[in-house]
Amino acid sequence: MRIRLNTYIACIAIFLCSSIECIYSQKLKWNFGLSRRQSSEVIPHSKYSFQTAKLKKKVIEPGELSPLSDWEYQLSKGWEMIEGYKVRAAEKSVVAQDLDTSEWYSATVPGTVLTTLVDQGVYPDPYWGLNNLLIPDTLCRMDWWYRNSFNIPRNKKGEKVKLILNGINYKAEIWFNRQLLGTMTGAFERGIFDITPWVDYDKKNLLAIRILPPNNPGIPHEANRKEGIGPNGGALCLDGPTFISSEGWDWIPGIRDRNMGIWQDVRVKFGNELEIVDTHVITDLPLPDTTSVNFIVQAEIYNSSKTTRTANLHFNIGGLSAVYPVSLNANEKRMIKLTSNECKELQMKNPRLWWPNGYGEQYLYDASLSLISSGKDTLDVKKMRIGIRELEYELSAYEDNSPIVRLNYNPTAALQDGKPAFDTVKRKKTDNKVRYTNYDGEFVPYLLKPVSSQGIELIKDSLMKEYMVIKVNGQRIFCKGGNWGMDDGMKRVSRERLEPALKLHKNMNYNMIRNWTGESTEEVFYELCDEYGMLVMNDFWLSTDGFNLNPLDNCLFVRNVTETVRRFRNHPSIALWCARNEGFATNELEYMLAATLAKEDGSRHYTGNSRSLNSSGSGPWRYQFDAGWYYRSLAGGFRSEVGTPSLPTAETVREFMAEEDTWPISDVWYYHDWHNHRYGSKTFSDLYKEGMDRKLGPSDNLDDFCKKAQLINYESHRAIFEAWNSKMWNDASGVLLWMSHPAWPSMVWQNYSSNGETAGAYYGTQKACRPLHIQMSLNSQHKVDIINTTLKEYRNLKVEVVVYDKVGKKIRSSQQKVSHVTANALTPVAQLEDIKGLPDFSWVKLVLTTNDGKLLDDNVYWLNQKEWDGKVLTDLPVASVNVSVKNFAKKANHYEGKLIVKNPGQYLAAAIALTLRNAKTDAPIRPAYFDDGYFYLMPGEFKEIRFQVDCKEGVDKMLLRVDGYNVESKDILLNK
Numbered sequence: 001m002r003i004r005l006n007t008y009i010a011c012i013a014i015f016l017c018s019s020i021e022c023i024y025s026q027k028l029k030w031n032f033g034l035s036r037r038q039s040s041e042v043i044p045h046s047k048y049s050f051q052t053a054k055l056k057k058k059v060i061e062p063g064e065l066s067p068l069s070d071w072e073y074q075l076s077k078g079w080e081m082i083e084g085y086k087v088r089a090a091e092k093s094v095v096a097q098d099l100d101t102s103e104w105y106s107a108t109v110p111g112t113v114l115t116t117l118v119d120q121g122v123y124p125d126p127y128w129g130l131n132n133l134l135i136p137d138t139l140c141r142m143d144w145w146y147r148n149s150f151n152i153p154r155n156k157k158g159e160k161v162k163l164i165l166n167g168i169n170y171k172a173e174i175w176f177n178r179q180l181l182g183t184m185t186g187a188f189e190r191g192i193f194d195i196t197p198w199v200d201y202d203k204k205n206l207l208a209i210r211i212l213p214p215n216n217p218g219i220p221h222e223a224n225r226k227e228g229i230g231p232n233g234g235a236l237c238l239d240g241p242t243f244i245s246s247e248g249w250d251w252i253p254g255i256r257d258r259n260m261g262i263w264q265d266v267r268v269k270f271g272n273e274l275e276i277v278d279t280h281v282i283t284d285l286p287l288p289d290t291t292s293v294n295f296i297v298q299a300e301i302y303n304s305s306k307t308t309r310t311a312n313l314h315f316n317i318g319g320l321s322a323v324y325p326v327s328l329n330a331n332e333k334r335m336i337k338l339t340s341n342e343c344k345e346l347q348m349k350n351p352r353l354w355w356p357n358g359y360g361e362q363y364l365y366d367a368s369l370s371l372i373s374s375g376k377d378t379l380d381v382k383k384m385r386i387g388i389r390e391l392e393y394e395l396s397a398y399e400d401n402s403p404i405v406r407l408n409y410n411p412t413a414a415l416q417d418g419k420p421a422f423d424t425v426k427r428k429k430t431d432n433k434v435r436y437t438n439y440d441g442e443f444v445p446y447l448l449k450p451v452s453s454q455g456i457e458l459i460k461d462s463l464m465k466e467y468m469v470i471k472v473n474g475q476r477i478f479c480k481g482g483n484w485g486m487d488d489g490m491k492r493v494s495r496e497r498l499e500p501a502l503k504l505h506k507n508m509n510y511n512m513i514r515n516w517t518g519e520s521t522e523e524v525f526y527e528l529c530d531e532y533g534m535l536v537m538n539d540f541w542l543s544t545d546g547f548n549l550n551p552l553d554n555c556l557f558v559r560n561v562t563e564t565v566r567r568f569r570n571h572p573s574i575a576l577w578c579a580r581n582e583g584f585a586t587n588e589l590e591y592m593l594a595a596t597l598a599k600e601d602g603s604r605h606y607t608g609n610s611r612s613l614n615s616s617g618s619g620p621w622r623y624q625f626d627a628g629w630y631y632r633s634l635a636g637g638f639r640s641e642v643g644t645p646s647l648p649t650a651e652t653v654r655e656f657m658a659e660e661d662t663w664p665i666s667d668v669w670y671y672h673d674w675h676n677h678r679y680g681s682k683t684f685s686d687l688y689k690e691g692m693d694r695k696l697g698p699s700d701n702l703d704d705f706c707k708k709a710q711l712i713n714y715e716s717h718r719a720i721f722e723a724w725n726s727k728m729w730n731d732a733s734g735v736l737l738w739m740s741h742p743a744w745p746s747m748v749w750q751n752y753s754s755n756g757e758t759a760g761a762y763y764g765t766q767k768a769c770r771p772l773h774i775q776m777s778l779n780s781q782h783k784v785d786i787i788n789t790t791l792k793e794y795r796n797l798k799v800e801v802v803v804y805d806k807v808g809k810k811i812r813s814s815q816q817k818v819s820h821v822t823a824n825a826l827t828p829v830a831q832l833e834d835i836k837g838l839p840d841f842s843w844v845k846l847v848l849t850t851n852d853g854k855l856l857d858d859n860v861y862w863l864n865q866k867e868w869d870g871k872v873l874t875d876l877p878v879a880s881v882n883v884s885v886k887n888f889a890k891k892a893n894h895y896e897g898k899l900i901v902k903n904p905g906q907y908l909a910a911a912i913a914l915t916l917r918n919a920k921t922d923a924p925i926r927p928a929y930f931d932d933g934y935f936y937l938m939p940g941e942f943k944e945i946r947f948q949v950d951c952k953e954g955v956d957k958m959l960l961r962v963d964g965y966n967v968e969s970k971d972i973l974l975n976k
Contacts, residue, residue, distance in 0.1 A: 031547050033234015033247060034219040043133065044224045044667035048658030050134050051124040058106055058120075063150030063204070065268055071157050071381065075207070075266045078150055081107035081116050084143030084210065094145055095178045095208050101147065112169070112261035113144050113211070115490050127489070127744050127754070129657045129668055132253050133222065140217040140258040148266075149204045155270040158379070160304075161199050162271065163207070165191035167264025167522065170242055171212035177205055186241040186560040187263070188521050188541075190567065194304075195268075211260055214239040215552075218247040220254020225667055228676045228683075237549040240541035241560035243519055244548070245486055245743075251673050252743050255489050263491045264522060272379040273305035274328065278566045279369050281315075282603045283351075283388040284412050287474040290353060293388050295322075295346040296412075297338040299369050303328035311379055313338075315346070317367035317386060322346050326371075354387025354572045356477050356511040357533030358771040358789055363387065364530060364572075387530060387572025393605045394461060394469035394476075395614045397422060397447040404444055405451060406461050408471075414455025415602035420594040421449050421456065424608035425587045442466050442637075443613045467637035468607070468614040469733040470535065470575055476824060478728055478789045479535065480721060480769045481505070481512030482740020482751060483641060486519040489744040495524050500927050500950070501741055502528040504752055507929045508762060509769035510534065514610075514640055514736050517541050517581050521564055529573035537576045537640065537736070539610065540564075540593070545583020558592045565600040577604060582611040582618055610640045618642070621738055621749070622679050623688040627715055628778040630723035636731045639724075643738030644716040645675065645688045646761040648745075648753040650706040651924065655755060656745035663702040673748040684748075688712075697870035710760030711911055711965060714934050715862075717751070717761045721768035722775045725787045728826040737765065756927035759913070763933035767859060772821075774799065774829075774848040774857045782832035784846060786821050794821035797856070799829050800847040803863075805839050807877055808908030808938050817851075840866045843908065845938065855944075860936040876966040879909035881937065883962055883972050896948040897974065899960070903937035910936055911965040916949055919957035919973060925949055934964075 063078025082104040092099045107116045114135070117123050126132040152161065163176060169187040173180065177200065181193040199205060216238045221230025229250040236247040236258065248254035282296040295315070303309045310327040313336060322345035324338050340346045352363040364385040371379040393409045414421045422445035444466050451458050470477050482505070487493050505513060513529060514537040515521065521538075529536050540561055542550070551557045568574060579585045579593050590608055597606040611618045616637025623644050624630065634642070647653075653662055661668040665685075670676065675684035682690070692705070692712050699705035717737070724735040742750040752762045768775070772794065773787040784801060788794065802813040814830070821827045832844060841864045848857045864872060881903050888897030903909045911934045916925040928949045937943060949958075957976075963969035 030549055031231045031234055032549065033231060033236075034221055037219060038222055038224075038227070042224045042226045043222055044130055044671045046130045046658065046668055047660040047666065048129065051128055051131055053124040054121045056121040058102070058104075061106065063148045065150060065152065068267070069383075071155075071271065072267055072269045075148060075150060075268060076109060078148045079107035079109040080104040080147045081113070082145055084145055087145050094147070095175050095206060097149065097204065097206055104147070107146055109146065109262045110167075110265045110493075112259050112263050112491050113139055113257040114255065114259075115261070115492060118490070126256070127656060129661065130671055132256070132671075135256040137220065137254065137256050139256045140213050140260060142213065144211045144260065146209045146211065146262055148207045150207070152199050152201060152205050152268060154201055158270045158272040159196065160194065160271045160273060160275075161196045162269045163191075163193045163195045164267040164269055165209075165262065165264070166267070168209070168211060168262050169259050170214040170239065173210040173212070175208040175210075186556055187243060187259070188241050188518070188560040189563050207266075209262060211262070213260060214242060214258055217258050220248035223253065223671050223673065225670045225676065229673070233543065233548055235549065237543065238552045240551040241518070241557055242541065243486065243491070244517055244541055244543060245519055246489075249485065250675065250677070251485055251739065251746055251749055252489050253671065259491050274301070274303050274309045274311055274371055275380045276300070276369055276371060276382050277302050277333070279382050279384065280569055280601075281367060281384070281386055282412055283386065283390060285388075285390040285473060287390060287392070287410075290473055291350055293348050293351045294340050295348070297322070297346065297369070298335060299382075300333065300335050301326055301328060301371070302333040303330065306330045311371045311373050314370040314372055315343075315367070316370070318348065318351070318365045320345060320348050348388075351388045353473055354389040354530075355533065356472055356535050357506050358509060358511055359472065359475065359477060359791055362531060362533040384570050385527075385530065386570060389472055389572050390474075391575060391604055392471040392474070394459065394464060394471065396444045396466040398444060399447050399451070404466065405447075406459050406464070407447075407451070408457045408459050409605065410455040411605055412455070412603050414449060414453070415598050416454070418599045418602060419448075420598040420606070422446065423448050423594070424584060424613060425590050441612060442616065443609065445608070445613065463730050464733065465637070465731050466614055467616060467731060467733055469638070472535075475791060476729070476733070477511065477535065478824070479512045479638070479734025479736070480724075480789070481510040481514065481534065482737040483514045483516045484520050484741045485516050485739055486743040487525065487741070493520075493522055493524060495528070498524055499528055500756055502532045502534065503929060504756070504758065504762070504927055505534060505740065506532040507931070508751060508766045509771060510740070512537065512575070512734065512736060513740070515539055517543055518564070521568075523568070526568050526571040526573055530571055534573055535575040536571075536573045537578060537610075538574055539578045539581055542580035542585060543582065545580060550586050550589070554589045554592060557589065558596055561593060562596055562600055565597065569601050569603070574604060577601070577606045578610050579606070579608045580610065582609075584609050584613075614638065615640060618738075622684050623691050623712070623716060624719075625687070625691045625694070627719035628780075630719050631726055631777050631779040635723035635727050635735075638733045639735045641738040642720055642735060643749045644720065645684065645748050646713050646717070646750045647688075647706060647709040647747055648750075648757060649710065649759050650703045652745075652753045652755055652757050653702060653706065663705070669747055673746045675748055693870055694868045695870065695872075697874050707965065710913075710934060713760030714764035714911070716764070718764035718768045719778055721765060722777070725768065725773065725775060725826070726777045726783070726785060728787060730826075752927065757924070758927060758930070758933065760911075760934055763935070766932070770857055772848070772856055774846045774859055776832060776844060776846060776859070776861055778861070782835065783828060784830040784832065786818065786827040786829055786848065788821050788823060788825060788827065791823050793823045795819060796851040797821060798849045798851060800849070801830055801832060802845045802847070802938075803838060804843040804845065804908065804938055806841050806843070806872070808843070808906070810938070811838065811842065835863065835865065838863065838865070840864065841872050843936070845936070873965075876910060877907040878968055879903060879905050879907045879964075879966055880968045880970075881909050881912060881962060883960065883970075885960070885972060885974055888974050890951070894948055894950045895958070896946070899945040899947065900942055901937065901945060901962070902942035903939060906939050907966075908936060908938050909964055909967045912937060912962065912967055913964050914945065914947070915961045916974075917959045917961055917971075918955050919959045922959075925952055925955060925958060
């Protein structure tokens with residue numbers, strides 16, 4: 001390891017960013033992060049003192065196994081935790097039952113070290129203000145011990161008992177009843193240990209786990225006004241697989257424990273000597289026909305006994321049942337692969353399909369694989385939820401001495417031999433088999449299998465160039481979504497915490513999420529993506545090539561990759577495996593990853609680079625003053641990252657910092673990601689603020705500044721997605737926002753705030769991503785198009801284009817009938833003409849209706865033909881709207897209702913915002929799921945809004961608050 005590390009230190013690589021707007025806009029060297037802590041002169045300071053933590057009195061909770069099924073239990077109660085050095089100072093061994101643990105902390109498991117320390121009041125909330133600076137960075141430089149003492153009941157399902165750890169970080173030693181069971185390394189490896197010989201059914205059993213830190217935790221850069229955000233990550237990347245962003249990135253500070261701990265659950269499972277280890281169920285549709293499905297069932301079976309064992313392997317799904325006899329020799333482990341050739345029953349007629357959000361329902365079948373003995377005893381069972389769907393990809397590749405060819409690639413068919421179909425390893429220029437680059441710097445892979453072989457078909461598609469198209473069930477999916485940098489900075493990842501975020505994604509009409517560098521690799525994340533129809537682009541734990549360091553241990557990395565694939569490959573939502581964010585893996589690791597993915601999955605595409613392999617790059621991430629730039633200069637291809645700042649509302653800002661720090665812009669803003677990366681002579685935050693000032697006028701208080709920001713956020717986020725819409729299938733196949741989900745309270749990249757607040761960025765995105773959508777291109781042509789990202793055709797629709805002056809007086813309008821709107825396509829319908837004859841500033845409203853007047857979509861744009869001077873909208877007259885509530889009712893676990901919002905006045909009501917609040921306390925109720933927001937109503941217009949909100953404990957009565965850019969605020973009581 002020392003030789004390899006010295007090699008890295010000696011090797012200095014320089015690369016040019018793929019975009020001139022790249023955050024790192026200069027030539028860069030390998031990033032080891034800081035070599036020493038920053039001086040006190042640049043560390044951020046608050047005008048307010050830090051919050052203080054109050055240590056909680058320890059509550060003694062006995063260990064307890066909670067049943068998950070007849071076979072399996074979760075150990076979630078009774079955990080304790082303490083610093084390793086205190087264990088070494090104790091008089092008795094950590095594995096002694098009678099050890100005095102009165103000074104130990106009550107531990108949160110699953111959870112991280114920091115989660116426990118915050119929960120127990122050792123440290124204050126690191127997300128508020130500058131509290132994170134109070135927490136010592138030594139947490140990640142020491143070992144920690146966890147303990148639990150619990151009874152294990154006898155179980156009739158089997159006499160073999162296994163202890164299962166579904167995720168620790170970074171290393172662990174596992175002790176059970178004084179026995180060292182083994183070790184674990186890497187955040188994404190399972191620990192499965194046979195504890196049968198040491199189980200005591202008559203006494204308490206003691207589990208002790210030592211958590212060790214990463215080898216290279218690095219020194220986090222504390223973001224500040226003078227030095228900026230700092231480098232993304234550092235030395236921790238050497239230790240991948242782990243949460244590499246926890247050293248600090250440009251959207252999150254350094255997490256003081258680097259997410260160490262038992263961050264996933266701990267289980268005890270009963271079984272027998274003949275067991276199912278891992279499963280893989282592939283749904284093979286005879287595309288383009290989807291009226292039947294063949295199941296390919298793979299199960300790794302292990303016989304741990306000393307004699308030959310036989311049983312029947314049963315597969316059950318949706319009324320279908322298949323049985324296959326198996327026989328294994330003593331101590332044999334074998335992969336059983338079943339197809340309809342071996343079991344004719346593995347075929348289902350007229351299956352209900354799983355579709356991405358907007359393209360159909362997300363139907364999930366309950367399925368199981370069971371081992372049944374000759375005596376009809378169930379020896380083992382694996383239960384899962386299966387979505388019947390098949391993935392294909394259109395992409396470009398090349399063969400020896402041949403031009404680039406366009407392919408339809410079906411991994412299920414092409415990878416039946418378990419070998420990769422493509423090679424993306426970069427070799428010497430003298431070798432023909434080198435990944436190819438076009439004049440734009442975009443790469444295509446080398447094709448290892450001949451064109452027209454099984455699963456690889458030649459197609460003609462000149463419009464898509466080299467770019468990838470993802471297909472589900474034979475249909476192209478126009479991908480719209482966002483990046484999750486991390487679900488939560490402290491890895492608090494329960495279903496209760498994560499499900500609202502997935503609901504928000506669905507409500508924004510997204511159909512894809514990128515699991516950036518694999519920071520959210522856990523079961524519940526994929527379960528929720530299955531349920532809400534989010535395709536997942538799943539990265540592994542590598543970031544920017546030529547900048548972020550490569551992992552030191554390739555075998556460890558691939559071992560964690562193998563575990564990840566085996567655990568989660570049955571989830572229909574996972575659409576892509578990706579080696580690296582913004583670059584390629586090293587040649588050695590690339591070969592290992594490609595071989596592993598082909599062998600362990602074989603039903604999905606593996607791409608070696610998020611940025612430039614069959615993709616159109618990444619970035620920019622700065623605010624674009626001219627939204628038309630996206631249409632003219634950027635939109636096209638499949639792009640995994642493009643972003644723009646997204647300041648939250650003033651109410652949210654006040655929730656995570658003291659009032660004294662909210663205005664003027666303070667150090668606390670910079671610590672919470674107020675960006676001062678440079679773009680030319682300006683910083684990112686300069687460009688954002690100056691753009692707001694030029695369009696809406698300068699602000700002298702927080703409320704005005706954040707209020708104006710929402711209009712800017714709405715426009716910029718809508719423009720990104722509508723720019724890609726305008727080129728749908730004309731070389732554009734998808735775009736993912738950087739970022740959709742915040743990992744902590746942030747001042748930058750996010751569709752919604754970490755508290756669930758939805759504002760301008762959210763509703764601008766929601767509007768642009770509507771499945772049936774009318775839009776106007778923000779370039780010189782001002783084309784009006786209907787974007788249909790559904791599989792439904794529409795006929796006999798109407799389009800109205802109306803122009804209003806600044807205060808809402810109608811200037812002109814035109815109507816056009818649209819006889820046919822093609823499914824899953826762009827339909828051009830009109831063009832805004834003679835704009836020179838319009839006032840210097842005007843509003844353009846597009847309305848799409850059925851022939852009988854039912855509203856399907858609408859959209860409002862500002863059109864300014866002069867230079868913005870900050871004064872155009874400063875004198876808008878105040879408007880007032882009326883709201884009536886219809887059908888408001890409580891359902892099983894939520895409330896839902898309908899609102900009729902009407903503008904009875906003579907002036908337009910701009911950016912109408914709707915929020916829900918507790919009628920007793922006036923506290924906001926978040927998140928709430930409205931199907932429109934920050935919308936415009938012209939004089940005399942009304943709009944129907946549907947909404948839903950989850951039931952909240954302690955909330956009996958709710959208020960609807962209505963306000964807007966020029967709208968008089970009012971409250972309406974929803975449940976009287």
